[in-house]
Amino acid sequence: MQIDRGLPAEALAKAGEHVMTVCNACRYCEQYCPVFPAMEQRVAFGKADLVYLANLCHNCGECLYACQYAPPHEFGINVPQTLAEIRLRSYEEYCWPASLGAAFRHNGIATALLLAVACSALLYVATLMTNPNGFTQPALAGDFYSVVPHGAMVSLFGGVAIYVLAALVIGLRRFTRDVGLVRPLFEPRALRDVLTLRHLHTTGVDCTTDEEARSPWRRWFHHCTFYGFMLCFASTSVAAVYHTAFGWVAPYAYTSLPVLLGTAGGAGLVIGPAGLLALRRRRDPALSAAGQQGLDESFIALLLVTSLTGLALLVLRNQAVMATLLIVHLGAVLALFVTLPYGKFVHGIYRTAALVQHAAETSYRVDPVVSPLYRNRWMR
Numbered sequence: 001m002q003i004d005r006g007l008p009a010e011a012l013a014k015a016g017e018h019v020m021t022v023c024n025a026c027r028y029c030e031q032y033c034p035v036f037p038a039m040e041q042r043v044a045f046g047k048a049d050l051v052y053l054a055n056l057c058h059n060c061g062e063c064l065y066a067c068q069y070a071p072p073h074e075f076g077i078n079v080p081q082t083l084a085e086i087r088l089r090s091y092e093e094y095c096w097p098a099s100l101g102a103a104f105r106h107n108g109i110a111t112a113l114l115l116a117v118a119c120s121a122l123l124y125v126a127t128l129m130t131n132p133n134g135f136t137q138p139a140l141a142g143d144f145y146s147v148v149p150h151g152a153m154v155s156l157f158g159g160v161a162i163y164v165l166a167a168l169v170i171g172l173r174r175f176t177r178d179v180g181l182v183r184p185l186f187e188p189r190a191l192r193d194v195l196t197l198r199h200l201h202t203t204g205v206d207c208t209t210d211e212e213a214r215s216p217w218r219r220w221f222h223h224c225t226f227y228g229f230m231l232c233f234a235s236t237s238v239a240a241v242y243h244t245a246f247g248w249v250a251p252y253a254y255t256s257l258p259v260l261l262g263t264a265g266g267a268g269l270v271i272g273p274a275g276l277l278a279l280r281r282r283r284d285p286a287l288s289a290a291g292q293q294g295l296d297e298s299f300i301a302l303l304l305v306t307s308l309t310g311l312a313l314l315v316l317r318n319q320a321v322m323a324t325l326l327i328v329h330l331g332a333v334l335a336l337f338v339t340l341p342y343g344k345f346v347h348g349i350y351r352t353a354a355l356v357q358h359a360a361e362t363s364y365r366v367d368p369v370v371s372p373l374y375r376n377r378w379m380r
């Protein structure tokens with residue numbers, strides 16, 4: 001049963017309540033992942049409970065193929081797809097500003113690439129107006145700041161970063177307020193689960209991509225993407241310390257720490273997203289929501305463009321094409337930044353918070369039925 005993404009929120013919540021009620025009566029899948037133990041601690045499934053369970057789900061797909069009530073059974077139980085629809089709806093509802101929630105529905109590869117082109121074009125025009133010689137003078141030994149001054153680059157991306165951080169924090173605050181997070185955002189066990197993607201192993205075997213088809217590639221490509229992103233962030237942070245604290249101005253040597261970190265991160269951000277994109281094309285569509293493909297692939301496309309142009313810029317930084325390539329890379333990075341609060345990136349933030357909540361419920365035996373926090377939320 002394919003759930004219509006255009007369903008009103010109340011109808012989607014009703015569909016989720018039906019699925020979870022049947023699962024709570026059956027409990028065959030309780031050993032697969034944290035969703036089912038968390039489900040069993042609840043006697044009713046309100047909107048906030050469904051949002052929590054949906055973001056706790058890693059979409060491994062194991063429960064669909066094990067379910068005796070899955071389609072074509074008249075109950076039509078499809079946990080991965082139902083929770084994916086609820087998860088997508090939660091992204092829209094918690095984003096800030098709320099008027100941009102519709103951006104989640106219109107994400108796609110074409111949209112992502114057009115945004116990157118538009119940002120690059122704006123940066124190109126701005127550079128021509130402020131630094132007319134930036135594209136005509138010979139490349140100055142890879143000196144990016146001869147094209148875009150350091151102050152301008154910091155002001156632009158610093159301003160965008162502040163906005164993006166505010167939007168992500170407000171979205172997370174809305175999520176934790178509704179879900180009722182019972183512990184601060186620090187749980188060693190939850191952090192371990194985030195960093196290892198332990199729940200893509202299901203019951204100790206690899207993640208499934210189709211019935212009777214399992215492999216470790218989805219987990220490994222996720223690792224390449226996540227740690228590649230973190231290495232690139234570390235590279236930028238180290239370079240900022242070099243410039244501001246020590247006065248060591250770029251370009252840096254190929255053997256320097258910022259370049260080594262950035263190269264490793266860029267490689268991870270090519271391998272991971274490219275692998276995930278390939279896996280998406282082969283994965284059983286019954287495991288995904290109707291609007292998930294565009295959301296996933298637009299984020300993957302921006303990561304790929306950013307990493308490929310960054311690596312090309314590193315290799316060709318002493319060539320005449322450096323100035324143009326720099327603008328293309330900065331445009332891709334800017335497009336990636338401004339879409340972070342309105343794209344697939346937010347799933348990592350909400351899932352981390354859900355894993356923290358799950359660690360609290362299991363480690364400290366928080367009872368969501370009788371806990372004052374939950375009782376107050378249900379009585380509002």
